[in-house]
Amino acid sequence: MSNVPANLKYTKSHEWIQDMGDGTVNIGITDHAQSLLGDLVFIELPEVDSEVSAGDECAVVESVKAASDVFTPLSGTVIGVNEALADTPELINKDAYGDGWLMKLKLSDNNELKDLIDASAYEEVAAEDH
Amino acid sequence: MGKKTPLYDAHVKHDAKIVDFGGWDMPLHYGSQIEEHHEVRRTAGMFDVSHMTVLELRGEKVVDFLRKLLANDVARLKDKGKALYSCMLNEKGGVIDDLIVYYMEDDWFRMVVNAATHDKDVAWITKQAQAFSVKVDEPEGLSMIAVQGPEARDKTHQVIDKTLAEKAASAKRFYAVTDGETFIGRTGYTGEDGYEIILPANKVMDLWNALYNAGVRPCGLGARDTLRLEAGMNLYGTDMDEEISPLEAGLAWTVAWEPEDRDFIGRQVIEQQRGQNGTRKLVGLILEGKGVLRNHQKVFVNGDEGEITSGSFSPTLGKAIAFARIPKNETEQCEVEMRGKRVPALIVKPPFVRDGKACV
Numbered sequence: 001m002s003n004v005p006a007n008l009k010y011t012k013s014h015e016w017i018q019d020m021g022d023g024t025v026n027i028g029i030t031d032h033a034q035s036l037l038g039d040l041v042f043i044e045l046p047e048v049d050s051e052v053s054a055g056d057e058c059a060v061v062e063s064v065k066a067a068s069d070v071f072t073p074l075s076g077t078v079i080g081v082n083e084a085l086a087d088t089p090e091l092i093n094k095d096a097y098g099d100g101w102l103m104k105l106k107l108s109d110n111n112e113l114k115d116l117i118d119a120s121a122y123e124e125v126a127a128e129d130h
Numbered sequence: 131m132g133k134k135t136p137l138y139d140a141h142v143k144h145d146a147k148i149v150d151f152g153g154w155d156m157p158l159h160y161g162s163q164i165e166e167h168h169e170v171r172r173t174a175g176m177f178d179v180s181h182m183t184v185l186e187l188r189g190e191k192v193v194d195f196l197r198k199l200l201a202n203d204v205a206r207l208k209d210k211g212k213a214l215y216s217c218m219l220n221e222k223g224g225v226i227d228d229l230i231v232y233y234m235e236d237d238w239f240r241m242v243v244n245a246a247t248h249d250k251d252v253a254w255i256t257k258q259a260q261a262f263s264v265k266v267d268e269p270e271g272l273s274m275i276a277v278q279g280p281e282a283r284d285k286t287h288q289v290i291d292k293t294l295a296e297k298a299a300s301a302k303r304f305y306a307v308t309d310g311e312t313f314i315g316r317t318g319y320t321g322e323d324g325y326e327i328i329l330p331a332n333k334v335m336d337l338w339n340a341l342y343n344a345g346v347r348p349c350g351l352g353a354r355d356t357l358r359l360e361a362g363m364n365l366y367g368t369d370m371d372e373e374i375s376p377l378e379a380g381l382a383w384t385v386a387w388e389p390e391d392r393d394f395i396g397r398q399v400i401e402q403q404r405g406q407n408g409t410r411k412l413v414g415l416i417l418e419g420k421g422v423l424r425n426h427q428k429v430f431v432n433g434d435e436g437e438i439t440s441g442s443f444s445p446t447l448g449k450a451i452a453f454a455r456i457p458k459n460e461t462e463q464c465e466v467e468m469r470g471k472r473v474p475a476l477i478v479k480p481p482f483v484r485d486g487k488a489c490v
Contacts, residue, residue: 038158038352039162039352041164041443042420042421042422044420062421064163064352064356064442064443067469090162090164093162
């Protein structure tokens with residue numbers, strides 16, 4: 001079974017969200033998602049300072065097997081992206097919740113956090129996927 | 131649940147991701163197919179290829195039979211143990227399968243064909259063999275390991291019987307040696323030096339474990355696919371099939387046109403295609419930008435349209451590469467339709483990588 005840390009929030013489309021508690025979040029893809037994709041080889045990230053709305057396609061992660069869109073579950077401004085992924089996309093395979101993070105957002109609507117699911121709900125989503 | 135090879139438990143033990151391949155439960159990777167790929171290019175890796183089919187062909191007229199059956203000519207094999215790669219064509223010149231045949235004795239050839247084509251291959255070969263009174267046997271209980279990479283031969287010599295190791299060490303490329311029940315061919319599907327070892331199924335686990343302990347890493351079908359693509363080697367069912375002739379699959383070099391009176395199956399049709407302008411070509415593509423080329427993406431060359439037959443990411447080059455079938459091959463530039471956009475790609479002549487080095 002994949003690793004699903006209890007301190008994070010999730011989406012049904014396999015993104016994780018870490019609420020930093022100061023109106024910003026970190027976003028990445030789950031360990032389950034990277035395991036389905038296999039070795040990642042290219043990551044396309046949004047521009048820093050760009051505005052995104054919940055549901056927007058904001059990144060593309062491409063593995064030896066398939067290209068997959070990443071959707072932002074929250075609206076706000078991109079305040080940082082993981083530049084290291086350009087040369088070492090395998091960070092996502094090795095550490096999906098740490099060094100393999102994708103981007104940081106400054107939220108425009110904190111209420112959207114309520115739409116995210118918790119670790120136990122995500123575990124059910126991931127289990128159905130098998 | 132598919133068929134399992136005698137090494138299935140070893141794959142599970144090494145945390146393999148198991149996938150269906152032609153009805154067999156086979157390892158896709160053991161964690162990272164890219165790391166496995168690099169290991170084969172840099173040191174040594176091993177593949178369970180026990181799903182492949184070994185056939186024994188015996189009879190006084192076995193040479194005549196194979197000169198009829200295959201587009202390449204077994205009369206080119208002068209020494210015992212020598213291997214030949216060939217296509218087996220239907221009457222329309224389409225490829226039924228690609229295979230390797232080894233000259234064992236004047237009345238005995240050993241053949242290795244693909245797993246997914248097993249049933250139709252055996253049916254076709256058996257049918258054609260009747261006119262030559264050649265006996266086609268599929269020996270039970272054989273397994274096969276491919277050990278590939280610059281250190282593959284040395285590491286294999288360390289773990290096999292001394293007599294066999296000495297024989298294997300003296301084998302030239304594309305030759306096989308045997309000792310008792312073990313057969314070692316200096317062949318492979320990766321573009322690296324190494325062996326394909328055929329042995330009794332009840333001994334294969336011991337060899338696998340011995341190789342593992344000697345530092346040979348288990349590699350799955352994922353790495354096998356990117357290695358063969360870099361090496362410019364076709365995959366049956368993907369790059370060619372029964373509707374595609376060897377000339378349209380980059381395999382003209384495997385067709386023996388001389389002597390002219392050798393009437394192999396399919397010759398009449400592909401003879402007409404030969405030198406004809408309308409014959410499609412299989413070429414290599416390299417993507418200069420980001421992204422990964424995928425099977426069936428459309429390719430545009432000077433207004434003509436072609437298709438990618440095998441596309442993937444080349445771990446050695448760090449770029450996407452592919453084989454594509456295009457109407458004409460007169461330029462070095464083309465465009466590929468990727469995720470709704472047309473992006474430029476370079477047309478090259480495979481292989482992309484041989485013996486660990488980039489060659490494009």
